[in-house]
Amino acid sequence: MAIRRGRGVAAINYPTGMNLGGDPxxxxxxxxxxxxxxxxxSSVDLGQGMxxxxxxxxxxxxxVPTDRVVVDTADTDTGPHCMGTFASRxxxxxxxxxxxxxxxxxxxxxxxxxxxxxxxxxxxxxxGQGNILVKGAPQKSISIFDVALSAHFKRGRSISGxxxxxxxxxxxxxxxxxxxxxxxxxxxxxxAEVEVDDETGEVTVVTVKNVFEIGRALNPKMVExxxxxxxxxxxxxxxxxxxxxxxxxxxxxGTDFNQYLMPGPGDLAETEIIVLERPxxxxxxxxxxxxEMCANxxxxxxxxxVFDAVGVRIDTLPITPERILRALKAQxxx
Amino acid sequence: xxxxxxxxxxNGSEKAEFIDSGTTLLQALRDKIGDTSPKGGCxxxxxxxxxxxxxxxxxxxxLTLAETCDGAVxxxxxxxxxxxxxxxxxxxxxxxxxxxxxxxxxxxxxxxKVLLDHTPNPSRDEVVEALSGNxxxxxxxxxxxxxxxxxxxxxxxxxx
Numbered sequence: 483m484a485i486r487r488g489r490g491v492a493a494i495n496y497p498t499g500m501n502l503g504g505d506p507x508x509x510x511x512x513x514x515x516x517x518x519x520x521x522x523x524s525s526v527d528l529g530q531g532m533x534x535x536x537x538x539x540x541x542x543x544x545x546v547p548t549d550r551v552v553v554d555t556a557d558t559d560t561g562p563h564c565m566g567t568f569a570s571r572x573x574x575x576x577x578x579x580x581x582x583x584x585x586x587x588x589x590x591x592x593x594x595x596x597x598x599x600x601x602x603x604x605x606x607x608x609x610g611q612g613n614i615l616v617k618g619a620p621q622k623s624i625s626i627f628d629v630a631l632s633a634h635f636k637r638g639r640s641i642s643g644x645x646x647x648x649x650x651x652x653x654x655x656x657x658x659x660x661x662x663x664x665x666x667x668x669x670x671x672x673x674a675e676v677e678v679d680d681e682t683g684e685v686t687v688v689t690v691k692n693v694f695e696i697g698r699a700l701n702p703k704m705v706e707x708x709x710x711x712x713x714x715x716x717x718x719x720x721x722x723x724x725x726x727x728x729x730x731x732x733x734x735x736g737t738d739f740n741q742y743l744m745p746g747p748g749d750l751a752e753t754e755i756i757v758l759e760r761p762x763x764x765x766x767x768x769x770x771x772x773x774e775m776c777a778n779x780x781x782x783x784x785x786x787x788v789f790d791a792v793g794v795r796i797d798t799l800p801i802t803p804e805r806i807l808r809a810l811k812a813q814x815x816x
Numbered sequence: 817x818x819x820x821x822x823x824x825x826x827n828g829s830e831k832a833e834f835i836d837s838g839t840t841l842l843q844a845l846r847d848k849i850g851d852t853s854p855k856g857g858c859x860x861x862x863x864x865x866x867x868x869x870x871x872x873x874x875x876x877x878x879l880t881l882a883e884t885c886d887g888a889v890x891x892x893x894x895x896x897x898x899x900x901x902x903x904x905x906x907x908x909x910x911x912x913x914x915x916x917x918x919x920x921x922x923x924x925x926x927x928x929k930v931l932l933d934h935t936p937n938p939s940r941d942e943v944v945e946a947l948s949g950n951x952x953x954x955x956x957x958x959x960x961x962x963x964x965x966x967x968x969x970x971x972x973x974x975x976x
Contacts, residue, residue: 528917529916529917529918529954530916531916703913704913706913707913707916707955707959708916710955710956710958710959711916711954711955711956711959712956713956714955714956714957714958715956738858739858739863740858740860740862744951744953746948746951746957747943747944747947747948747957747960747961748944748945748948750956750957750958753956753958
């Protein structure tokens with residue numbers, strides 16, 4: 483009887499969004515009279531940071547600081563349609579829709595500025611700080627604040643734009659079944675080191691080393707935050723979480739989340755995160771969906787590490803002490 | 817049913833309410849007084865989201881009857897900032913990206929505040945111990961642990 487150490491590796495790819503029957507998300511952008519920009523969405527920010535990312539995308543496209551953008555989300559009565567915040571699709575789908583809407587609003591903004599400055603709109607550029615300049619002659623400029631005032635009270639123009647991003651439905655080929663369920667894939671690889679007590683069946687994850695390829699990180703700190711949390715969730719799924727611990731006998735199941743096991747702050751594995759940025763072809767500014775895929779590779783990596791440690795394959799989650807001990811018993815019997 | 821009078825100090829100001837007997841402090845704070853910073857997660861004392869500080873000690877407001885708080889001094893996260901300047905713990909939670917959905921954050925900050933009030937320079941293990949009554953579903957805890965250690969360092973630098 484001993485503590486046995488093992489190491490396991492797993493690599494995954496993960497689609498950004500689902501195929502569905504066509505997968506659209508819509509966005510609307512308009513300026514206020516003082517040149518702030520409002521993004522209206524039905525997509526939901528549930529803590530993953532969608533409001534911040536959509537503000538960044540809108541600001542980058544229009545050419546204003548991020549704090550000039552207000553994002554209104556999650557009212558499906560009043561907002562433009564979104565299929566939903568799931569399948570790691572939020573940044574990719576809504577971000578593309580916001581770019582399209584912001585481009586249209588930017589064009590109107592430049593047209594109004596062109597009238598004010600008596601130049602051609604195609605000769606104008608933004609400085610990212612809230613001003614519109616004549617290319618090559620930056621002394622000739624107008625603030626976006628003044629452009630918005632002019633549009634509202636003088637010229638009767640609506641500085642606004644509509645965006646709709648649609649991944650069309652993919653039908654399987656009749657002969658082969660081949661189809662294109664997604665246009666954009668994130669990738670991850672995890673190496674897990676575990677200790678397994680072959681007397682008690684208890685597994686301790688000592689370290690996880692993760693590499694995540696997530697397209698361009700539009701907000702690196704928020705990406706890291708999701709990846710660190712997601713890696714922990716993956717370990718949690720591998721070893722702890724289930725609503726039916728003694729399936730199929732429901733009487734022995736948990737009755738509420740108090741009996742739903744998760745690792746606490748004292749159960750953390752030493753976690754390393756490396757982010758690879760390979761911008762995607764069709765993502766907003768190269769982004770992919772890092773949401774769910776960050777919790778996936780730890781599960782097979784931990785299962786492989788348990789196999790490396792004690793030589794038993796556990797193919798049912800979570801990998802509980804009971805399952806390990808039963809497997810060890812069966813192994814010994816053979 | 818007769819109402820019960822209760823008076824206590826909340827974040828430095830006097831509060832007086834008539835409440836139904838059996839009202840929890842969490843209900844009184846959120847529904848009567850309007851301080852919604854303590855969150856109702858499990859309502860049975862296991863998640864820590866409702867944590868508040870009563871007379872210097874960390875307490876679960878969902879398991880505390882409001883009428884037992886007569887004369888008490890109560891602190892919640894909504895009273896931490898002073899004149900618009902965030903408390904070092906709030907600052908550290910922002911700077912280390914220790915909050916995602918934010919539901920556990922007020923309870924975490926209260927737990928951390930009691931720790932730092934008693935132990936200004938805690939070890940990592942002491943931080944883990946202090947946070948172990950609070951559940952977070954998003955962060956994996958590590959950023960929260962780092963936030964508390966960061967706030968402790970900021971405090972000791974200010975004191976030096």
